[in-house]
Amino acid sequence: MSSRRYTIPSTSSLTAFESVARLRGFARAAEELNTSQSAVSRHIGNLETRLGVKLFDRAGKRVALxxxxxxxxxxxxxxxxxxxxxxxxxxxxxxxxxxxxxHEVSHLFVMPRYANLKRALGGKADIRIITSEYSLVPSILDTGVDLVFEYSDAQDRKNATIVTPELITPVGAPDLVAQLRSKLQDPAAGWGDVPLLALSKTNYGWAVWDDWFEARGIAVRGITVETFDNYVYLLEAAVNGQGLALGWRGFVDRYLADGALVQIEDRWIERRTKLWARLTPKGLENAAALRIMRQLQGDAPTMAQGN
Known part of the structure:
Protein backbone atom coordinates (compact mmCIF):
# COMPACT_ATOMS: atom_id res chain seq x y z
CA MET A 1 0.00 0.00 0.00
CA SER A 2 1.43 3.39 -0.96
CA SER A 3 1.88 5.92 1.82
CA ARG A 4 -0.01 9.18 1.82
CA ARG A 5 1.65 12.40 2.83
CA TYR A 6 -0.49 15.42 3.57
CA THR A 7 0.95 18.78 2.51
CA ILE A 8 -1.08 21.20 4.57
CA PRO A 9 -0.26 24.35 6.56
CA SER A 10 0.73 24.09 10.22
CA THR A 11 -2.02 23.91 12.83
CA SER A 12 -0.71 27.20 14.25
CA SER A 13 -1.42 28.92 10.94
CA LEU A 14 -4.85 27.29 10.61
CA THR A 15 -5.93 28.16 14.16
CA ALA A 16 -4.69 31.73 13.70
CA PHE A 17 -6.69 32.05 10.48
CA GLU A 18 -9.82 30.57 12.09
CA SER A 19 -9.55 32.90 15.07
CA VAL A 20 -9.05 36.06 12.97
CA ALA A 21 -11.93 35.10 10.69
CA ARG A 22 -14.28 34.33 13.54
CA LEU A 23 -13.38 37.32 15.70
CA ARG A 24 -12.96 39.71 12.74
CA GLY A 25 -9.75 41.14 14.12
CA PHE A 26 -6.01 40.44 14.50
CA ALA A 27 -5.73 41.95 17.97
CA ARG A 28 -8.64 39.93 19.33
CA ALA A 29 -7.28 36.76 17.76
CA ALA A 30 -3.87 37.37 19.32
CA GLU A 31 -5.49 37.84 22.73
CA GLU A 32 -7.51 34.62 22.37
CA LEU A 33 -4.46 32.64 21.24
CA ASN A 34 -2.23 34.19 23.91
CA THR A 35 0.31 35.37 21.36
CA SER A 36 1.36 38.63 19.72
CA GLN A 37 -0.51 40.41 16.96
CA SER A 38 2.63 40.32 14.80
CA ALA A 39 2.77 36.51 15.14
CA VAL A 40 -0.84 36.24 14.00
CA SER A 41 -0.17 38.57 11.05
CA ARG A 42 2.85 36.46 10.13
CA HIS A 43 0.75 33.26 10.10
CA ILE A 44 -1.89 34.86 7.87
CA GLY A 45 0.78 36.25 5.54
CA ASN A 46 2.38 32.82 5.21
CA LEU A 47 -1.01 31.29 4.42
CA GLU A 48 -1.81 33.87 1.74
CA THR A 49 1.62 33.39 0.15
CA ARG A 50 1.23 29.60 0.24
CA LEU A 51 -2.28 29.67 -1.25
CA GLY A 52 -1.60 32.50 -3.68
CA VAL A 53 -4.83 34.27 -2.72
CA LYS A 54 -5.88 37.10 -0.46
CA LEU A 55 -7.86 35.81 2.53
CA PHE A 56 -8.80 39.12 4.22
CA ASP A 57 -9.71 42.62 3.14
CA ARG A 58 -8.15 45.07 5.58
CA ALA A 59 -9.46 48.60 5.86
CA GLY A 60 -7.96 50.22 8.93
CA LYS A 61 -9.02 48.19 11.93
CA ARG A 62 -11.79 46.54 9.94
CA VAL A 63 -11.11 42.96 8.81
CA ALA A 64 -13.40 41.01 6.47
CA LEU A 65 -13.05 37.72 4.66
CA HIS A 103 -26.59 -8.55 38.83
CA GLU A 104 -26.33 -9.09 42.58
CA VAL A 105 -23.01 -7.26 42.86
CA SER A 106 -24.31 -4.44 40.69
CA HIS A 107 -27.60 -4.00 42.57
CA LEU A 108 -26.48 -4.69 46.14
CA PHE A 109 -22.84 -3.62 46.22
CA VAL A 110 -22.00 -1.19 43.42
CA MET A 111 -25.17 0.91 43.22
CA PRO A 112 -25.26 1.84 46.94
CA ARG A 113 -21.71 3.14 46.43
CA TYR A 114 -22.37 4.72 43.03
CA ALA A 115 -22.45 8.32 44.28
CA ASN A 116 -19.08 7.86 46.03
CA LEU A 117 -17.59 6.29 42.92
CA LYS A 118 -18.80 9.18 40.76
CA ARG A 119 -17.32 11.68 43.21
CA ALA A 120 -14.01 9.81 43.04
CA LEU A 121 -14.01 10.51 39.31
CA GLY A 122 -14.55 14.21 39.89
CA GLY A 123 -17.55 14.30 37.56
CA LYS A 124 -15.26 13.94 34.54
CA ALA A 125 -16.15 10.38 33.58
CA ASP A 126 -19.08 8.02 33.36
CA ILE A 127 -19.45 4.56 34.87
CA ARG A 128 -20.83 1.80 32.66
CA ILE A 129 -21.92 -1.46 34.29
CA ILE A 130 -22.24 -4.74 32.37
CA THR A 131 -23.99 -7.53 34.27
CA SER A 132 -23.89 -11.24 33.60
CA GLU A 133 -24.18 -14.59 35.31
CA TYR A 134 -20.97 -15.18 37.23
CA SER A 135 -19.86 -18.05 35.01
CA LEU A 136 -20.18 -15.81 31.94
CA VAL A 137 -18.33 -12.78 33.30
CA PRO A 138 -14.95 -13.89 31.84
CA SER A 139 -16.48 -14.00 28.37
CA ILE A 140 -17.35 -10.28 28.42
CA LEU A 141 -13.97 -8.99 29.55
CA ASP A 142 -12.86 -8.39 25.96
CA THR A 143 -15.69 -5.89 25.39
CA GLY A 144 -13.70 -2.98 26.82
CA VAL A 145 -14.04 -3.81 30.53
CA ASP A 146 -11.78 -1.89 32.94
CA LEU A 147 -12.69 -3.51 36.24
CA VAL A 148 -14.27 -6.84 37.16
CA PHE A 149 -15.69 -8.16 40.45
CA GLU A 150 -14.73 -11.75 41.29
CA TYR A 151 -14.96 -14.18 44.22
CA SER A 152 -11.79 -15.87 45.44
CA ASP A 153 -10.29 -17.35 48.60
CA ALA A 154 -6.78 -16.28 47.54
CA GLN A 155 -4.75 -14.25 50.02
CA ASP A 156 -3.26 -12.04 47.33
CA ARG A 157 -4.15 -11.43 43.69
CA LYS A 158 -2.35 -9.45 41.03
CA ASN A 159 -3.90 -6.06 40.13
CA ALA A 160 -6.77 -6.72 42.55
CA THR A 161 -7.97 -5.52 45.93
CA ILE A 162 -10.39 -6.98 48.46
CA VAL A 163 -13.51 -4.83 48.47
CA THR A 164 -15.28 -6.87 51.12
CA PRO A 165 -14.32 -9.95 53.13
CA GLU A 166 -16.98 -12.63 53.42
CA LEU A 167 -18.70 -11.86 56.70
CA ILE A 168 -22.01 -13.67 57.19
CA THR A 169 -24.89 -13.54 59.64
CA PRO A 170 -28.55 -14.64 59.50
CA VAL A 171 -31.01 -11.79 58.88
CA GLY A 172 -34.76 -11.53 58.61
CA ALA A 173 -37.73 -9.21 58.76
CA PRO A 174 -38.08 -7.58 62.22
CA ASP A 175 -41.39 -9.31 63.06
CA LEU A 176 -40.10 -12.75 62.08
CA VAL A 177 -36.86 -12.33 63.98
CA ALA A 178 -38.77 -11.15 67.07
CA GLN A 179 -40.86 -14.34 66.90
CA LEU A 180 -37.84 -16.59 66.47
CA ARG A 181 -35.24 -14.92 68.70
CA SER A 182 -36.31 -16.51 72.02
CA LYS A 183 -36.79 -19.86 70.31
CA LEU A 184 -33.28 -19.78 68.90
CA GLN A 185 -31.55 -18.96 72.17
CA ASP A 186 -30.90 -22.71 72.47
CA PRO A 187 -28.51 -23.50 69.57
CA ALA A 188 -29.38 -27.20 69.71
CA ALA A 189 -33.11 -26.77 69.40
CA GLY A 190 -35.69 -25.09 67.27
CA TRP A 191 -33.88 -24.78 63.94
CA GLY A 192 -35.65 -27.68 62.29
CA ASP A 193 -38.81 -25.73 61.55
CA VAL A 194 -37.28 -22.29 61.03
CA PRO A 195 -38.04 -21.00 57.50
CA LEU A 196 -34.72 -20.57 55.70
CA LEU A 197 -33.99 -19.03 52.31
CA ALA A 198 -31.07 -20.15 50.15
CA LEU A 199 -29.58 -19.81 46.67
CA SER A 200 -30.12 -22.57 44.13
CA LYS A 201 -27.56 -21.33 41.59
CA THR A 202 -24.14 -22.87 41.10
CA ASN A 203 -21.90 -22.05 44.05
CA TYR A 204 -18.52 -20.49 43.32
CA GLY A 205 -17.21 -20.55 46.86
CA TRP A 206 -19.59 -18.37 48.87
CA ALA A 207 -21.05 -19.59 52.17
CA VAL A 208 -24.21 -21.63 52.58
CA TRP A 209 -26.33 -22.34 55.65
CA ASP A 210 -24.33 -25.47 56.52
CA ASP A 211 -21.20 -23.32 56.76
CA TRP A 212 -22.85 -20.98 59.23
CA PHE A 213 -24.22 -23.85 61.34
CA GLU A 214 -20.78 -25.47 61.41
CA ALA A 215 -19.07 -22.19 62.40
CA ARG A 216 -21.60 -21.72 65.21
CA GLY A 217 -21.32 -25.32 66.39
CA ILE A 218 -25.00 -26.02 65.73
CA ALA A 219 -25.87 -29.58 64.75
CA VAL A 220 -29.10 -29.69 62.78
CA ARG A 221 -30.77 -32.19 60.47
CA GLY A 222 -33.62 -32.18 58.05
CA ILE A 223 -33.77 -28.46 57.49
CA THR A 224 -36.00 -27.39 54.61
CA VAL A 225 -35.09 -24.29 52.63
CA GLU A 226 -36.88 -22.26 50.00
CA THR A 227 -34.50 -21.60 47.13
CA PHE A 228 -33.98 -18.67 44.76
CA ASP A 229 -31.70 -18.30 41.75
CA ASN A 230 -30.94 -14.65 42.50
CA TYR A 231 -29.74 -13.14 45.79
CA VAL A 232 -31.65 -9.90 45.19
CA TYR A 233 -34.93 -11.84 45.01
CA LEU A 234 -33.93 -13.88 48.06
CA LEU A 235 -33.43 -10.73 50.14
CA GLU A 236 -36.75 -9.31 48.98
CA ALA A 237 -38.40 -12.53 50.16
CA ALA A 238 -36.65 -12.10 53.51
CA VAL A 239 -37.92 -8.50 53.77
CA ASN A 240 -41.44 -9.84 53.15
CA GLY A 241 -41.08 -12.22 56.09
CA GLN A 242 -40.86 -15.47 54.11
CA GLY A 243 -37.83 -16.69 56.06
CA LEU A 244 -34.30 -16.01 57.28
CA ALA A 245 -31.57 -15.21 54.79
CA LEU A 246 -27.85 -15.64 55.16
CA GLY A 247 -26.67 -12.05 54.97
CA TRP A 248 -23.34 -11.00 53.50
CA ARG A 249 -21.60 -7.92 54.87
CA GLY A 250 -21.40 -5.36 52.10
CA PHE A 251 -24.54 -6.70 50.44
CA VAL A 252 -27.18 -6.38 53.18
CA ASP A 253 -25.89 -3.14 54.71
CA ARG A 254 -28.61 -1.00 53.17
CA TYR A 255 -31.36 -3.35 54.41
CA LEU A 256 -29.90 -3.33 57.93
CA ALA A 257 -29.45 0.43 57.94
CA ASP A 258 -33.09 1.15 57.10
CA GLY A 259 -34.43 -1.61 59.38
CA ALA A 260 -35.97 -3.71 56.61
CA LEU A 261 -33.84 -6.61 57.88
CA VAL A 262 -32.31 -7.25 61.31
CA GLN A 263 -29.71 -9.68 62.59
CA ILE A 264 -30.73 -12.56 64.82
CA GLU A 265 -27.47 -12.15 66.75
CA ASP A 266 -24.84 -9.44 67.08
CA ARG A 267 -21.99 -11.25 65.41
CA TRP A 268 -20.58 -11.89 61.97
CA ILE A 269 -18.78 -15.07 60.98
CA GLU A 270 -15.74 -14.57 58.72
CA ARG A 271 -15.15 -16.99 55.84
CA ARG A 272 -12.21 -17.45 53.46
CA THR A 273 -13.91 -16.31 50.25
CA LYS A 274 -13.72 -12.61 49.49
CA LEU A 275 -15.12 -10.26 46.89
CA TRP A 276 -12.31 -8.77 44.85
CA ALA A 277 -12.17 -5.91 42.36
CA ARG A 278 -9.59 -6.62 39.66
CA LEU A 279 -8.25 -4.26 37.03
CA THR A 280 -8.02 -5.64 33.51
CA PRO A 281 -5.05 -4.75 31.27
CA LYS A 282 -7.22 -1.97 29.81
CA GLY A 283 -8.14 -0.76 33.30
CA LEU A 284 -4.49 -0.57 34.34
CA GLU A 285 -4.02 2.12 31.67
CA ASN A 286 -7.16 4.02 32.66
CA ALA A 287 -6.55 6.65 35.35
CA ALA A 288 -10.28 6.82 36.10
CA ALA A 289 -10.40 3.06 36.74
CA LEU A 290 -7.48 3.42 39.15
CA ARG A 291 -9.43 6.09 41.05
CA ILE A 292 -12.44 3.77 41.22
CA MET A 293 -10.22 1.01 42.61
CA ARG A 294 -8.82 3.29 45.33
CA GLN A 295 -12.34 4.37 46.31
CA LEU A 296 -13.52 0.75 46.58
CA GLN A 297 -10.49 -0.13 48.66
CA GLY A 298 -11.15 2.78 51.01
CA ASP A 299 -14.81 1.81 51.43
CA ALA A 300 -14.09 -1.88 52.14
CA PRO A 301 -15.58 -3.08 55.46
CA THR A 302 -13.13 -4.67 57.88
CA MET A 303 -13.67 -7.46 60.37
CA ALA A 304 -13.75 -4.85 63.12
CA GLN A 305 -16.56 -3.05 61.32
CA GLY A 306 -18.39 -6.33 60.93
CA ASN A 307 -18.43 -7.23 64.63
Whole structure:
Protein backbone atom coordinates (compact mmCIF):
# COMPACT_ATOMS: atom_id res chain seq x y z
CA MET A 1 0.00 0.00 0.00
CA SER A 2 1.43 3.39 -0.96
CA SER A 3 1.88 5.92 1.82
CA ARG A 4 -0.01 9.18 1.82
CA ARG A 5 1.65 12.40 2.83
CA TYR A 6 -0.49 15.42 3.57
CA THR A 7 0.95 18.78 2.51
CA ILE A 8 -1.08 21.20 4.57
CA PRO A 9 -0.26 24.35 6.56
CA SER A 10 0.73 24.09 10.22
CA THR A 11 -2.02 23.91 12.83
CA SER A 12 -0.71 27.20 14.25
CA SER A 13 -1.42 28.92 10.94
CA LEU A 14 -4.85 27.29 10.61
CA THR A 15 -5.93 28.16 14.16
CA ALA A 16 -4.69 31.73 13.70
CA PHE A 17 -6.69 32.05 10.48
CA GLU A 18 -9.82 30.57 12.09
CA SER A 19 -9.55 32.90 15.07
CA VAL A 20 -9.05 36.06 12.97
CA ALA A 21 -11.93 35.10 10.69
CA ARG A 22 -14.28 34.33 13.54
CA LEU A 23 -13.38 37.32 15.70
CA ARG A 24 -12.96 39.71 12.74
CA GLY A 25 -9.75 41.14 14.12
CA PHE A 26 -6.01 40.44 14.50
CA ALA A 27 -5.73 41.95 17.97
CA ARG A 28 -8.64 39.93 19.33
CA ALA A 29 -7.28 36.76 17.76
CA ALA A 30 -3.87 37.37 19.32
CA GLU A 31 -5.49 37.84 22.73
CA GLU A 32 -7.51 34.62 22.37
CA LEU A 33 -4.46 32.64 21.24
CA ASN A 34 -2.23 34.19 23.91
CA THR A 35 0.31 35.37 21.36
CA SER A 36 1.36 38.63 19.72
CA GLN A 37 -0.51 40.41 16.96
CA SER A 38 2.63 40.32 14.80
CA ALA A 39 2.77 36.51 15.14
CA VAL A 40 -0.84 36.24 14.00
CA SER A 41 -0.17 38.57 11.05
CA ARG A 42 2.85 36.46 10.13
CA HIS A 43 0.75 33.26 10.10
CA ILE A 44 -1.89 34.86 7.87
CA GLY A 45 0.78 36.25 5.54
CA ASN A 46 2.38 32.82 5.21
CA LEU A 47 -1.01 31.29 4.42
CA GLU A 48 -1.81 33.87 1.74
CA THR A 49 1.62 33.39 0.15
CA ARG A 50 1.23 29.60 0.24
CA LEU A 51 -2.28 29.67 -1.25
CA GLY A 52 -1.60 32.50 -3.68
CA VAL A 53 -4.83 34.27 -2.72
CA LYS A 54 -5.88 37.10 -0.46
CA LEU A 55 -7.86 35.81 2.53
CA PHE A 56 -8.80 39.12 4.22
CA ASP A 57 -9.71 42.62 3.14
CA ARG A 58 -8.15 45.07 5.58
CA ALA A 59 -9.46 48.60 5.86
CA GLY A 60 -7.96 50.22 8.93
CA LYS A 61 -9.02 48.19 11.93
CA ARG A 62 -11.79 46.54 9.94
CA VAL A 63 -11.11 42.96 8.81
CA ALA A 64 -13.40 41.01 6.47
CA LEU A 65 -13.05 37.72 4.66
CA UNK A 66 -12.65 37.77 0.91
CA UNK A 67 -14.64 35.31 -1.21
CA UNK A 68 -11.66 32.95 -1.19
CA UNK A 69 -11.30 33.50 2.56
CA UNK A 70 -14.94 32.53 3.13
CA UNK A 71 -14.49 29.28 1.22
CA UNK A 72 -11.28 28.48 3.07
CA UNK A 73 -12.84 29.41 6.44
CA UNK A 74 -15.62 26.86 5.93
CA UNK A 75 -13.15 24.08 5.13
CA UNK A 76 -10.74 24.96 7.96
CA UNK A 77 -13.53 25.24 10.53
CA UNK A 78 -14.95 21.87 9.52
CA UNK A 79 -11.52 20.20 9.68
CA UNK A 80 -10.63 21.68 13.06
CA UNK A 81 -14.00 20.65 14.50
CA UNK A 82 -13.48 17.09 13.27
CA UNK A 83 -10.10 16.91 15.00
CA UNK A 84 -11.55 18.47 18.16
CA UNK A 85 -14.47 16.04 18.23
CA UNK A 86 -12.15 13.08 17.71
CA UNK A 87 -10.00 14.22 20.62
CA UNK A 88 -13.03 14.64 22.88
CA UNK A 89 -14.28 11.21 21.91
CA UNK A 90 -10.93 9.59 22.68
CA UNK A 91 -10.58 11.41 25.99
CA UNK A 92 -14.12 10.43 26.96
CA UNK A 93 -13.43 6.81 26.11
CA UNK A 94 -10.22 6.86 28.14
CA UNK A 95 -11.86 8.47 31.15
CA UNK A 96 -15.01 6.33 31.28
CA UNK A 97 -14.94 3.20 33.41
CA UNK A 98 -16.64 -0.05 32.40
CA UNK A 99 -17.37 -2.53 35.19
CA UNK A 100 -18.29 -6.21 34.74
CA UNK A 101 -20.09 -8.04 37.54
CA UNK A 102 -23.15 -10.08 38.42
CA HIS A 103 -26.59 -8.55 38.83
CA GLU A 104 -26.33 -9.09 42.58
CA VAL A 105 -23.01 -7.26 42.86
CA SER A 106 -24.31 -4.44 40.69
CA HIS A 107 -27.60 -4.00 42.57
CA LEU A 108 -26.48 -4.69 46.14
CA PHE A 109 -22.84 -3.62 46.22
CA VAL A 110 -22.00 -1.19 43.42
CA MET A 111 -25.17 0.91 43.22
CA PRO A 112 -25.26 1.84 46.94
CA ARG A 113 -21.71 3.14 46.43
CA TYR A 114 -22.37 4.72 43.03
CA ALA A 115 -22.45 8.32 44.28
CA ASN A 116 -19.08 7.86 46.03
CA LEU A 117 -17.59 6.29 42.92
CA LYS A 118 -18.80 9.18 40.76
CA ARG A 119 -17.32 11.68 43.21
CA ALA A 120 -14.01 9.81 43.04
CA LEU A 121 -14.01 10.51 39.31
CA GLY A 122 -14.55 14.21 39.89
CA GLY A 123 -17.55 14.30 37.56
CA LYS A 124 -15.26 13.94 34.54
CA ALA A 125 -16.15 10.38 33.58
CA ASP A 126 -19.08 8.02 33.36
CA ILE A 127 -19.45 4.56 34.87
CA ARG A 128 -20.83 1.80 32.66
CA ILE A 129 -21.92 -1.46 34.29
CA ILE A 130 -22.24 -4.74 32.37
CA THR A 131 -23.99 -7.53 34.27
CA SER A 132 -23.89 -11.24 33.60
CA GLU A 133 -24.18 -14.59 35.31
CA TYR A 134 -20.97 -15.18 37.23
CA SER A 135 -19.86 -18.05 35.01
CA LEU A 136 -20.18 -15.81 31.94
CA VAL A 137 -18.33 -12.78 33.30
CA PRO A 138 -14.95 -13.89 31.84
CA SER A 139 -16.48 -14.00 28.37
CA ILE A 140 -17.35 -10.28 28.42
CA LEU A 141 -13.97 -8.99 29.55
CA ASP A 142 -12.86 -8.39 25.96
CA THR A 143 -15.69 -5.89 25.39
CA GLY A 144 -13.70 -2.98 26.82
CA VAL A 145 -14.04 -3.81 30.53
CA ASP A 146 -11.78 -1.89 32.94
CA LEU A 147 -12.69 -3.51 36.24
CA VAL A 148 -14.27 -6.84 37.16
CA PHE A 149 -15.69 -8.16 40.45
CA GLU A 150 -14.73 -11.75 41.29
CA TYR A 151 -14.96 -14.18 44.22
CA SER A 152 -11.79 -15.87 45.44
CA ASP A 153 -10.29 -17.35 48.60
CA ALA A 154 -6.78 -16.28 47.54
CA GLN A 155 -4.75 -14.25 50.02
CA ASP A 156 -3.26 -12.04 47.33
CA ARG A 157 -4.15 -11.43 43.69
CA LYS A 158 -2.35 -9.45 41.03
CA ASN A 159 -3.90 -6.06 40.13
CA ALA A 160 -6.77 -6.72 42.55
CA THR A 161 -7.97 -5.52 45.93
CA ILE A 162 -10.39 -6.98 48.46
CA VAL A 163 -13.51 -4.83 48.47
CA THR A 164 -15.28 -6.87 51.12
CA PRO A 165 -14.32 -9.95 53.13
CA GLU A 166 -16.98 -12.63 53.42
CA LEU A 167 -18.70 -11.86 56.70
CA ILE A 168 -22.01 -13.67 57.19
CA THR A 169 -24.89 -13.54 59.64
CA PRO A 170 -28.55 -14.64 59.50
CA VAL A 171 -31.01 -11.79 58.88
CA GLY A 172 -34.76 -11.53 58.61
CA ALA A 173 -37.73 -9.21 58.76
CA PRO A 174 -38.08 -7.58 62.22
CA ASP A 175 -41.39 -9.31 63.06
CA LEU A 176 -40.10 -12.75 62.08
CA VAL A 177 -36.86 -12.33 63.98
CA ALA A 178 -38.77 -11.15 67.07
CA GLN A 179 -40.86 -14.34 66.90
CA LEU A 180 -37.84 -16.59 66.47
CA ARG A 181 -35.24 -14.92 68.70
CA SER A 182 -36.31 -16.51 72.02
CA LYS A 183 -36.79 -19.86 70.31
CA LEU A 184 -33.28 -19.78 68.90
CA GLN A 185 -31.55 -18.96 72.17
CA ASP A 186 -30.90 -22.71 72.47
CA PRO A 187 -28.51 -23.50 69.57
CA ALA A 188 -29.38 -27.20 69.71
CA ALA A 189 -33.11 -26.77 69.40
CA GLY A 190 -35.69 -25.09 67.27
CA TRP A 191 -33.88 -24.78 63.94
CA GLY A 192 -35.65 -27.68 62.29
CA ASP A 193 -38.81 -25.73 61.55
CA VAL A 194 -37.28 -22.29 61.03
CA PRO A 195 -38.04 -21.00 57.50
CA LEU A 196 -34.72 -20.57 55.70
CA LEU A 197 -33.99 -19.03 52.31
CA ALA A 198 -31.07 -20.15 50.15
CA LEU A 199 -29.58 -19.81 46.67
CA SER A 200 -30.12 -22.57 44.13
CA LYS A 201 -27.56 -21.33 41.59
CA THR A 202 -24.14 -22.87 41.10
CA ASN A 203 -21.90 -22.05 44.05
CA TYR A 204 -18.52 -20.49 43.32
CA GLY A 205 -17.21 -20.55 46.86
CA TRP A 206 -19.59 -18.37 48.87
CA ALA A 207 -21.05 -19.59 52.17
CA VAL A 208 -24.21 -21.63 52.58
CA TRP A 209 -26.33 -22.34 55.65
CA ASP A 210 -24.33 -25.47 56.52
CA ASP A 211 -21.20 -23.32 56.76
CA TRP A 212 -22.85 -20.98 59.23
CA PHE A 213 -24.22 -23.85 61.34
CA GLU A 214 -20.78 -25.47 61.41
CA ALA A 215 -19.07 -22.19 62.40
CA ARG A 216 -21.60 -21.72 65.21
CA GLY A 217 -21.32 -25.32 66.39
CA ILE A 218 -25.00 -26.02 65.73
CA ALA A 219 -25.87 -29.58 64.75
CA VAL A 220 -29.10 -29.69 62.78
CA ARG A 221 -30.77 -32.19 60.47
CA GLY A 222 -33.62 -32.18 58.05
CA ILE A 223 -33.77 -28.46 57.49
CA THR A 224 -36.00 -27.39 54.61
CA VAL A 225 -35.09 -24.29 52.63
CA GLU A 226 -36.88 -22.26 50.00
CA THR A 227 -34.50 -21.60 47.13
CA PHE A 228 -33.98 -18.67 44.76
CA ASP A 229 -31.70 -18.30 41.75
CA ASN A 230 -30.94 -14.65 42.50
CA TYR A 231 -29.74 -13.14 45.79
CA VAL A 232 -31.65 -9.90 45.19
CA TYR A 233 -34.93 -11.84 45.01
CA LEU A 234 -33.93 -13.88 48.06
CA LEU A 235 -33.43 -10.73 50.14
CA GLU A 236 -36.75 -9.31 48.98
CA ALA A 237 -38.40 -12.53 50.16
CA ALA A 238 -36.65 -12.10 53.51
CA VAL A 239 -37.92 -8.50 53.77
CA ASN A 240 -41.44 -9.84 53.15
CA GLY A 241 -41.08 -12.22 56.09
CA GLN A 242 -40.86 -15.47 54.11
CA GLY A 243 -37.83 -16.69 56.06
CA LEU A 244 -34.30 -16.01 57.28
CA ALA A 245 -31.57 -15.21 54.79
CA LEU A 246 -27.85 -15.64 55.16
CA GLY A 247 -26.67 -12.05 54.97
CA TRP A 248 -23.34 -11.00 53.50
CA ARG A 249 -21.60 -7.92 54.87
CA GLY A 250 -21.40 -5.36 52.10
CA PHE A 251 -24.54 -6.70 50.44
CA VAL A 252 -27.18 -6.38 53.18
CA ASP A 253 -25.89 -3.14 54.71
CA ARG A 254 -28.61 -1.00 53.17
CA TYR A 255 -31.36 -3.35 54.41
CA LEU A 256 -29.90 -3.33 57.93
CA ALA A 257 -29.45 0.43 57.94
CA ASP A 258 -33.09 1.15 57.10
CA GLY A 259 -34.43 -1.61 59.38
CA ALA A 260 -35.97 -3.71 56.61
CA LEU A 261 -33.84 -6.61 57.88
CA VAL A 262 -32.31 -7.25 61.31
CA GLN A 263 -29.71 -9.68 62.59
CA ILE A 264 -30.73 -12.56 64.82
CA GLU A 265 -27.47 -12.15 66.75
CA ASP A 266 -24.84 -9.44 67.08
CA ARG A 267 -21.99 -11.25 65.41
CA TRP A 268 -20.58 -11.89 61.97
CA ILE A 269 -18.78 -15.07 60.98
CA GLU A 270 -15.74 -14.57 58.72
CA ARG A 271 -15.15 -16.99 55.84
CA ARG A 272 -12.21 -17.45 53.46
CA THR A 273 -13.91 -16.31 50.25
CA LYS A 274 -13.72 -12.61 49.49
CA LEU A 275 -15.12 -10.26 46.89
CA TRP A 276 -12.31 -8.77 44.85
CA ALA A 277 -12.17 -5.91 42.36
CA ARG A 278 -9.59 -6.62 39.66
CA LEU A 279 -8.25 -4.26 37.03
CA THR A 280 -8.02 -5.64 33.51
CA PRO A 281 -5.05 -4.75 31.27
CA LYS A 282 -7.22 -1.97 29.81
CA GLY A 283 -8.14 -0.76 33.30
CA LEU A 284 -4.49 -0.57 34.34
CA GLU A 285 -4.02 2.12 31.67
CA ASN A 286 -7.16 4.02 32.66
CA ALA A 287 -6.55 6.65 35.35
CA ALA A 288 -10.28 6.82 36.10
CA ALA A 289 -10.40 3.06 36.74
CA LEU A 290 -7.48 3.42 39.15
CA ARG A 291 -9.43 6.09 41.05
CA ILE A 292 -12.44 3.77 41.22
CA MET A 293 -10.22 1.01 42.61
CA ARG A 294 -8.82 3.29 45.33
CA GLN A 295 -12.34 4.37 46.31
CA LEU A 296 -13.52 0.75 46.58
CA GLN A 297 -10.49 -0.13 48.66
CA GLY A 298 -11.15 2.78 51.01
CA ASP A 299 -14.81 1.81 51.43
CA ALA A 300 -14.09 -1.88 52.14
CA PRO A 301 -15.58 -3.08 55.46
CA THR A 302 -13.13 -4.67 57.88
CA MET A 303 -13.67 -7.46 60.37
CA ALA A 304 -13.75 -4.85 63.12
CA GLN A 305 -16.56 -3.05 61.32
CA GLY A 306 -18.39 -6.33 60.93
CA ASN A 307 -18.43 -7.23 64.63
Missing amino acids: TRAGELYFGAVTSALEEVQNAERSLLSEQNDVTIACT
